[in-house]
Amino acid sequence: MSDGAKGSTVYAMTFRLPLLVWSALFFLGPLLFMAAMSFFLVKNYRMTEAFETVNWARMLSRGYFWDSWRYTLGMAAAGAAAASLIAFPAAWTLAFRAGATQRRWAISLLIIPFFTSYLVRVFAWFVILAEAGPINAVIGGLGAGPVTMLNTPFGTLVGYLTLTLPLVVILQTLALSGVDRDQIAAARNLGCPPGRLLTAVVLPAAKTGLVIAALICFILSFGDFVSPYYLGGSTPPTLPILIIDTTKSGQQWPRAAVVALMMMATLITIAFAAVTYAYAKRGTRA
Amino acid sequence: MRKNDRKVKSMSDRKKTLGLIAPSRRELLRYGAAGVTAGLAAPYVNRAWAQTTEINMLAWYGHGESDIVGAFEEANNVKFVPKYYAGGDNMLALIAQSPPGTYDVILSDAEFVQQLNLAGYIEPLDEADYPFDDMLHEDFAKFPGHWDGDTLFSMMVRFGHLGVSYNTTALSAEEAQSYACFWNDAVKGKVGHFDWHLPTLGMISLYNGNGAGLWDLDDARWDAVQETTLSLRPQVGGYFDYGGTFNSLKNGEMLAMCGIGDWITGVLEKDGAPVASVIPTEGGIQWTESYCIGKGSAKADLVKTFIQYMMSPEGQVKSAQMAAYPGHCITKAGRAMLNDVDPGESARTGQIDGLPNDPIVLIDEGRIHYRDIPVQQSLEDWNDFWSEYKNA
Numbered sequence: 040m041s042d043g044a045k046g047s048t049v050y051a052m053t054f055r056l057p058l059l060v061w062s063a064l065f066f067l068g069p070l071l072f073m074a075a076m077s078f079f080l081v082k083n084y085r086m087t088e089a090f091e092t093v094n095w096a097r098m099l100s101r102g103y104f105w106d107s108w109r110y111t112l113g114m115a116a117a118g119a120a121a122a123s124l125i126a127f128p129a130a131w132t133l134a135f136r137a138g139a140t141q142r143r144w145a146i147s148l149l150i151i152p153f154f155t156s157y158l159v160r161v162f163a164w165f166v167i168l169a170e171a172g173p174i175n176a177v178i179g180g181l182g183a184g185p186v187t188m189l190n191t192p193f194g195t196l197v198g199y200l201t202l203t204l205p206l207v208v209i210l211q212t213l214a215l216s217g218v219d220r221d222q223i224a225a226a227r228n229l230g231c232p233p234g235r236l237l238t239a240v241v242l243p244a245a246k247t248g249l250v251i252a253a254l255i256c257f258i259l260s261f262g263d264f265v266s267p268y269y270l271g272g273s274t275p276p277t278l279p280i281l282i283i284d285t286t287k288s289g290q291q292w293p294r295a296a297v298v299a300l301m302m303m304a305t306l307i308t309i310a311f312a313a314v315t316y317a318y319a320k321r322g323t324r325a
Numbered sequence: 326m327r328k329n330d331r332k333v334k335s336m337s338d339r340k341k342t343l344g345l346i347a348p349s350r351r352e353l354l355r356y357g358a359a360g361v362t363a364g365l366a367a368p369y370v371n372r373a374w375a376q377t378t379e380i381n382m383l384a385w386y387g388h389g390e391s392d393i394v395g396a397f398e399e400a401n402n403v404k405f406v407p408k409y410y411a412g413g414d415n416m417l418a419l420i421a422q423s424p425p426g427t428y429d430v431i432l433s434d435a436e437f438v439q440q441l442n443l444a445g446y447i448e449p450l451d452e453a454d455y456p457f458d459d460m461l462h463e464d465f466a467k468f469p470g471h472w473d474g475d476t477l478f479s480m481m482v483r484f485g486h487l488g489v490s491y492n493t494t495a496l497s498a499e500e501a502q503s504y505a506c507f508w509n510d511a512v513k514g515k516v517g518h519f520d521w522h523l524p525t526l527g528m529i530s531l532y533n534g535n536g537a538g539l540w541d542l543d544d545a546r547w548d549a550v551q552e553t554t555l556s557l558r559p560q561v562g563g564y565f566d567y568g569g570t571f572n573s574l575k576n577g578e579m580l581a582m583c584g585i586g587d588w589i590t591g592v593l594e595k596d597g598a599p600v601a602s603v604i605p606t607e608g609g610i611q612w613t614e615s616y617c618i619g620k621g622s623a624k625a626d627l628v629k630t631f632i633q634y635m636m637s638p639e640g641q642v643k644s645a646q647m648a649a650y651p652g653h654c655i656t657k658a659g660r661a662m663l664n665d666v667d668p669g670e671s672a673r674t675g676q677i678d679g680l681p682n683d684p685i686v687l688i689d690e691g692r693i694h695y696r697d698i699p700v701q702q703s704l705e706d707w708n709d710f711w712s713e714y715k716n717a
Contacts, residue, residue, distance in 0.1 A: 083421060083444065084414070084417045084418040084421040084422075085421045085422065101709075101712075101713075102713065102716075103712050103713045103715070103716035103717075106716045107716055165572070169576050169578060170576070170577055170578060171576055171577060187514065187562075187578075189563075189573075189578050190562050190563040190573075190578065269569070272517075272562060272563025272564065272565070272569075272573075273520070273563060273564040273565075273715060274561065274562065274563050274564065274715075275715060275716050275717075276564075276712075276715050276716060281712065284711075284712055284715075285712075287411075287412065287414070287415060290414070290418035290421075290422075
C-alpha cells in the first residue's frame with residue numbers, strides 16, 4: 040500500500056515538476072529580479088545595482104501615476120462588465136438553447152479569432168472605427184456624425200473586447216452548462232417567473248464560472264498595452280503605456296519596475312477578492 | 326498489485342510501439358532537416374564566398390534601408406545591419422548597454438553628439454576627409470557640439486525644420502502662421518502630438534515668446550511653458566509614435582500635429598494628402614542629423630568611406646529623397662544635383678537658391694532655432710512634465 044502511494048507520488052511529480060520548474064524559471068525568477076531592480080539606480084543611462092527607495096518614493100508621489108492607476112482600473116472594470124453583459128445572452132443561448140453540434144461549431148468559431156495576432160485585429164479596428172471608415176459611412180448616410188471613435192476611451196474598450204469577448208463567451212458557456220437542469224425545471228414547475236429564475240437559480244449556480252470569466256477579462260485588459268495605445272491614442276495613458284514611457288525616457292527601468300509591481304499588487308488583490316467572492320458559500324459543491 | 330502489473334504491461338507495450346515508430350520518424354526528420362538546410366543556405370552561399378562585410382548601424386528609422394544604402398552596399402560589397410531608435414535618450418541607452426565596438430556607424434541628432442563624445446562613445450574624424458568648403462551655410466561647418474576644440478567628432482549630413490503641420494482643409498495658410506492655431510476651435514480634439522517632449526515643448530517655448538532663448542528657461546519661464554502646454558490639453562486628440570503620426574494625419578483623425586514638420590508631412594504630401602508644414606512667425610526648430618564613427622569599430626575606414634558617400638552629391642540627393650522621411654541637402658553640390666534630377670522635390674521643399682522659403686534663407690532671417698536639450702532643467706524634468714501633461 041505504502042509502495043503504491045510512493046509510486047503514485049513519483050508518477051505524479053514527473054508531471055507536476057516541469058510546471059514547478061517552469062514557474063520558478065519564467066515567473067518567480069523574473070519577478071524577484073524585477074522587485075530587486077526597483078531599488079536600482081540609473082546613472083548615465085546605465086542601470087547600477089543599489090538599494091535605494093528613491094524610485095518608489097518618486098513614482099508613488101507623482102499625481103500622474105495615481106491618475107493612470109485609477110483610469111486603468113476603471114477601464115479594465117468597464118471592459119470586464121461590458122464583456123460579461125455582452126457575452127451572457129450568447130452564452131445562455133449556447134448553453135441552454137443550442138444543440139450539441141451547434142455548440143461545438145460555435146465554440147470552434149469563438150476560438151478562431153485567436154489564430155490571428157491580436158495586434159492585427161486591433162489594426163483592423165483602426166480602419167473600421169476611423170472617421171472615414173465604414174461605421175461612420177453608415178452614420179453619415181443617416182444624416183449624422185461623423186462620430187469620433189478612435190483615440191477615445193470607447194476605442195480602448197473596443198480593443199479590450201476584441202481581446203477578451205470570445206474567451207468570456209466560452210467560459211460563461213461552460214459555467215452555464217454546468218448548471219443543474221433539474222433545478223431549472225423544478226423552478227419552472229413551481230411557477231418561477233423568468234427573471235427570478237435567472238437571479239435566484241441560474242446566476243447563483245453559475246456564479247463561480249461567471250466571476251472567473253469576468254476576472255480573466257479584467258486581468259487581460261488591465262495589462263493590455265495595444266488597445267489603449269493604438270485605439271485609445273494614449274488619451275489618457277494607462278499604466279502599461281506609463282511603463283513604456285518610463286523606459287523610453289532615460290531608460291528608467293527601475294521606475295518602470297515600480298509601476299509593474301504596483302500593477303501586480305493591484306491585480307493580486309482584486310483576483311484574491313474575486314476568487315473569494317466566487318467560491319463563497321459554495322464550498323460544498325465540487 | 327494486480328493493478329500495478331497492468332500499468333507496467335501497458336507502459337512497456339506503449340514503449341514497444343514507440344520504438345517501432347521512432348527510427349522512421351528520426352530518419353524522416355534527418356532527411357527533412359538536411360533538405361531544408363540546403364534549400365535555405367543556397368542563396369547565401371554566393372554572398373559568403375564574396376566575403377561581404379557587415380556594418381552595424383545605429384540610426385533613426387529608414388537610414389539603413391536599400392533606398393539609402395543599397396547602391397553603396399553593392400559598390401563596396403558591404404551589408405548594413407541597422408538597429409533603429411526613436412529619440413536621443415533611446416540612442417544613448419542602446420549604446421550604453423552594448424559593449425564598445427558594437428556599432429560601427431551612429432546617426433545621431435546633433436544635440437546629442439556632445440553627450441556621445443563626453444561619454445567616449447565616438448572616434449574623432451579627420452576634417453580633411455569631408456567637403457567643409459562646400460557647405461550651404463557657415464553654421465553647418467562649425468555646428469555646435471560637433472567639434473571639441475579643433476577636433477571634429479561628427480559630420481552633419483542633413484537637416485529639416487519643424488513648425489506647424491496641419492490639414493489644409495481645416496486650417497488656412499494664414500492661420501497656420503502662428504502656433505496659436507493649435508488652440509483653434511476648428512481643430513478641437515484633433516491636435517495630435519508626436520510623442521516626444523523635446524520638439525513640442527520647444528515650440529510652446531517659442532509661442533511664449535522666448536525666441537532664441539527657447540531652451541534656456543529660468544523657473545518663471547519654465548513654469549509659463551508648462552502652463553501654456555497644459556492649456557492645450559483639451560485640444561489634444563492623441564499622442565503618437567512615428568507610424569501613428571503618419572496614419573492619423575493621413576486618414577484625417579488629426580487635423581494638426583505639434584512637434585513635427587515636413588519630415589512627416591512631406592512624405593504624405595507626395596502621396597496626395599492635403600497636409601502641409603510651415604514655419605510660423607514665432608519661429609521654427611531645426612532637427613539636424615550627423616554621422617559618427619563608433620568607438621572601437623574595426624571598420625572605421627569603411628564607415629569613413631560611407632560618410633564621404635553620404636556627403637557626395639549622390640548621397641545628399643538620396644537623403645533628400647529618402648523614403649522614410651526627407652532631409653534637406655547641406656552641400657552646394659548636393660543641392661545643385663537635386664535641382665537637376667528632382668526639380669519637383671527641390672521646389673516643394675524650397676531648396677532652390679532665391680526662393681523665399683529656402684531653408685537657408687529662413688536660418689539667415691533668424692527664424693530657425695537649432696534643437697537643443699534644456700539648459701536649466703534636466704531632460705528628466707522635461708520628460709516628467711510630459712508624463713504629467715499626457716495624464717492631465
